[in-house]
Amino acid sequence: MARILLAEDDDSLRSFLARALERAGHEVVSCADGDAAVGALDEGPYDLLLTDIVMPGADGIEVAREAGARQPDLRIMFITGFAAVALTAAQTAPQAKVLSKPVHLRDLVAEVERMVAA
Template structure:
C-alpha cells in the first residue's frame, strides 16, 4: 500500500510517515501542493493524506485535481471549523482529521478508508505463513503460531517486503520505534526467534553487510 503524505510541516510529515511505515505502509512525503501534483503524475497511490494550508496550491485546490485520479483522500488539518469540514467532504474527502491527533487513531482511520475501497489486505501470506491482520493471528501450514508483539510486527514487516533486503537499522526503527544502535543484537535475536517459531529457517536469509530478506514467491 502506497500512501502520499502532503504536509508542509516536515516534522509532522516525518512522524506520520514513520508511524504508518511501522504499520507496513510505503510512504512518500510532499511538502507543497505543486510538488504533490507532480508526484501524482509520476506514481500511483492507494491513499493521500492531505493538509489544507499548503504553499504552492492549498489542499482544497489540490483536492479538485486529485478527483481525476480516483484516489481516496483523508484531510489532516488544524482547521476545526464546521464549514471547513463540510467543504472538505463536499470536495470528495473520505475522512477529515483535525490536529493534534494520535497516530493510533490515524492508523485506524487509514485502515477503514482502505478497507472501504477494498484495498486493504486482511490476510497476508508467504512461505507457508498466513497472518490475519484483523484478529492478529498467525498460522504456519494451518497450525497456530504464538508470537510476541514485536515478533508479530517483525513478521509483518518481512511479509510486506518479501524478496527485499531490509537493513538492520530500518528493521529496528520500524519495529522498535527508536534509533538503531549498531552494537545491539536486538534485531538478530528477534529474527532468530521468529525464524524458529514460524518455521522460516530456510526463508528468512541473512544478507551480508545489510540485514535480512524474506525469500518467497510473489503471489
C-alpha cells in the same frame, strides 16, 4: 500494504506521520507542499491521498481535486487544524475523511487502515 501520497508542510509532523505509516507496513511518498504533491501524482497510482489542507502553493483541496481527476478511485483523507476549512473540505469531497489536528498517530493509522480496507 497501501501506497500513500502524504502532503504536509510541517516538517516534523510530516516525518512523524510518514514513519508511523511506514511502521504499519505502508509505502509513503512524502511532499512538503501542495505543488510537490501535484507533481508526485505522476509517480502514482496511489491507494490514499493524505493531505493537510492549508499549505503553501496548491492547498490540500486543490491537490485532492487534481488527484481525483487523475485517479477517480483514490481515497482521500484531509488533516487540518482549521474547523472552517474542514467543512469546506467535506463539502468539496464528501467521500473524504477529515481529521482535525492534533491527531494521535494511533488514530491516524487506524483510520488509514479502515479507508484502505473499504
